[in-house]
Ligand SMILES: Cc1cc2nc3c(=O)[nH]c(=O)nc-3n(C[C@H](O)[C@H](O)[C@H](O)COP(=O)(O)OP(=O)(O)OC[C@H]3O[C@@H](n4cnc5c(N)ncnc54)[C@H](O)[C@@H]3O)c2cc1C
């Protein structure tokens with residue numbers, strides 16, 4: 001057993017930490033207040049190769065491993081949750097399916113620009129009637145000769161305003177038992193009939209781009225189908241397995257920001273003649289935060305390591321995402337508590353962490369869905 | 381143009397310095413590239429990019445310095461030499477002799493170094509090195525351009541700017557403001573582990589251990605006393621001067 005990072009992994013972590021502290025963290029408050037998407041940050045990340053971090057070198061990426069990717073997401077998320085979510089969605093949901101299921105031609109056309117940072121990746125699965133239950137998908141892809149016509153809508157889709165294409169799931173037909181068959185399609189955002197209806201106002205992660213999409217007979221050539229007509233379901237389950245590692249890492253990053261802020265504040269703030277950090281009630285909170293953080297990071301990195309080894313990691317990714325996201329919400333809640341009134345007002349960053357944290361328990365499978373996944377894996 | 385960069389790995393500038401048995405404690409310390417050397421590396425990379433040359437990093441230090449070397453390689457340096465022989469760990473005199481022995485056998489147009497290391501802060505090594513190699517040097521530069529075999533450097537002269545011309549090869553030490561060091565790119569990091577790093581010993585570069593033994597003996601290392609609150613002297617001028625002299629003699633005992 002070896003818990004040490006390789007030289008390369010620790011260099012990547014250090015580089016991203018330095019970059020995130022100098023270039024991302026200073027924008028975090030403004031991005032949250034205004035809801036502005038910090039596109040300049042993504043240009044800089046593209047130049048450094050971060051946007052193609054785990055993508056094969058042959059397709060414009062840096063070919064680093066999933067452990068390095070998880071470390072990078074943690075560092076970016078620590079600096080700014082919004083930027084962390086946009087980054088994780090770009091890599092795991094935008095690039096991930098193309099890398100895993102794309103043909104050489106699809107990768108050359110669509111993955112290379114994403115890995116080089118020329119556009120952001122986006123993945124549209126969720127619909128008004130299909131959230132946790134993707135079986136409720138109503139968007140349809142109708143085959144006519146060598147093209148598909150896609151009609152329907154998607155909601156809560158990250159990054160679509162900055163994407164050149166969105167990977168979209170749609171019903172292609174029914175099997176002999178009447179079960180929906182779902183395919184995945186690469187939809188260029190300049191296609192006729194594609195529209196971004198709006199971007200949502202959100203509780204947290206306000207500097208990330210969350211959109212509602214509409215498809216009206218959008219014509220997609222056959223060559224833009226990802227895999228076969230019936231593989232969409234299996235594909236996005238796999239995509240989400242990988243995505244869960246990144247949401248786990250993002251949770252660790254936001255939780256770490258909250259914990260570090262709370263520890264600093266507790267050492268400085270004096271009440272009843274002592275710093276808060278000398279009071280056992282506060283010490284216990286901080287000790288729990290530190291412990292949960294350590295365990296969450298270990299779980300996330302282990303799931304990432306399993307993926308790198310080519311081993312199955314669905315259960316571990318679900319466990320890591322579930323534990324890390326619940327740790328994140330609890331840690332941010334306690335960080336606000338330790339700050340007292342200062343934690344509730346926006347002079348301090350912890351109220352932002354608290355708002356950002358909540359999505360961790362919802363996105364890429366809610367906590368309830370993670371428990372369902374784990375239960376299935378342990379044989380229930 | 382071929383550039384050699386002298387680099388030192390130092391404590392993180394935010395590290396808390398503690399002593400154990402009169403020695404600086406290295407346990408659990410974060411190590412970084414000396415910040416002034418980062419400017420030197422960046423400048424070297426800019427020269428390389430403009431002239432299609434090479435950048436070689438030379439450093440002295442124990443096994444841990446490999447990490448700093450890999451970072452420099454990830455930023456874009458081509459190769460590196462590490463003198464990790466304890467016989468090379470001495471004072472500024474030792475360091476300059478060792479660097480000179482490594483560099484003398486190489487061809488170079490420019491040597492770059494930081495204007496000082498943030499740990500010992502002596503500002504001596506690079507200047508001594510120039511002397512040993514018999515090349516001109518310009519210290520604390522904030523700008524460097526070339527006109528054929530002549531370099532034009534701007535140096536920080538206590539708030540003013542001095543413009544100096546020197547013939548190449550020459551040595552320059554970097555001051556803050558020279559440039560904005562780049563982050564290593566991901567591909568750079570991935571390539572760094574495959575770039576050549578040569579480990580050399582003092583004997584291997586033709587030096588006798590006793591000839592480069594340190595000349596400075598450290599008699600005591602201590603942490604400066606916590607700075608107390610200041611005191612503003614009152615009264616008329618002669619009174620204040622008397623009080624100041626008394627303080628300097630009796631309280632702080634500096635005279
Ligand atoms: C900021 C943001 C970004 C997002 N980005 C993307 C994106 O890029 N791409 C994308 O496709 N989607 C994205 N989503 C959508 C997200 O994945 C869904 O919101 C999430 O999967 C939950 O689906 P839902 O909102 O429809 O909730 P519902 O599925 O309606 O769930 C509501 C509640 O019911 C619970 N529940 C549902 N089914 C069960 C069950 N069987 N047993 C027990 N409890 C159950 C859930 O756990 C939840 O608590 C994003 C969402 C947000 C808020």
Ligand SMILES: Cc1cc2nc3c(=O)[nH]c(=O)nc-3n(C[C@H](O)[C@H](O)[C@H](O)COP(=O)(O)OP(=O)(O)OC[C@H]3O[C@@H](n4cnc5c(N)ncnc54)[C@H](O)[C@@H]3O)c2cc1C
Pocket residue numbers: 269271272276279281282337338339340341342344345
């Ligand atoms: C929106 C808002 C409205 C407000 N309105 C008013 C108002 O109208 N009038 C007014 O006077 N005040 C008002 N307040 C102030 C509020 O009452 C204080 O914020 C609150 O009493 C906590 O004090 P504090 O913020 O100084 O936190 P601190 O006292 O610094 O507490 C920080 C943390 O340390 C813990 N702690 C402190 N001492 C101990 C101890 N001995 N043992 C264990 N834990 C300890 C606290 O429980 C808390 O978790 C308001 C605050 C807010 C945020």
